[in-house]
Amino acid sequence: MARTAGWLPKSLTDYIEKRKGYDYSKHGQSDNPYLDFITPEIVESFCxxxxxxxxxxxxxxxxxxxxxxxxxxxxxxxxxxxxxxxxxxxxxxxxx
Known part of the structure; x- marks a missing residue:
């Protein structure tokens, strides 16, 4: 819905699409193997x-x-x- 409404930033959709297979059971944990996805740009934009x-x-x-x-x-x-x-x-x- 949000994508069809045209308001989702491309940086967010690109970010999400690169995380295929993301293990949400590790979300927010310091041993998350996906920590390299959390770049300074993502922190600045969305955190x-x-x-x-x-x-x-x-x-x-x-x-x-x-x-x-x-x-x-x-x-x-x-x-x-x-x-x-x-x-x-x-x-x-x-x-x-």
Whole structure:
């Protein structure tokens, strides 16, 4: 659907097409054999990192590009704080 709507960036579709056979059971793990797919360009384009205001800024840019959903990977040992920060600083900025 998104591809036919014409808003998916070519860099994302190219990236996904190169990952044929990707093992999602290793996703987010440091021993993931596919780590070489995570280039600095992919991190800059599609990852949301930093302080809450950085998250707001990046999510706004992705939203402007057509993103309607995103995932948060809570696996760094500070999960409760991340959820609290999102609840206090990020989510309120996207409520209509």
């Amino acid at each position: 949301v990192l930093g302080q809450p205001e950085d998250h707001v800024s990046k999510l706004q840019k992705l939203q402007e590009a057509g993103m309607t959903h995103f995932n948060i990977y809570l696996d760094n040992g500070d999960e409760e704080n991340i959820i609290a920060q999102y609840g206090e600083h990020v989510i309120p900025r996207f409520r209509g």
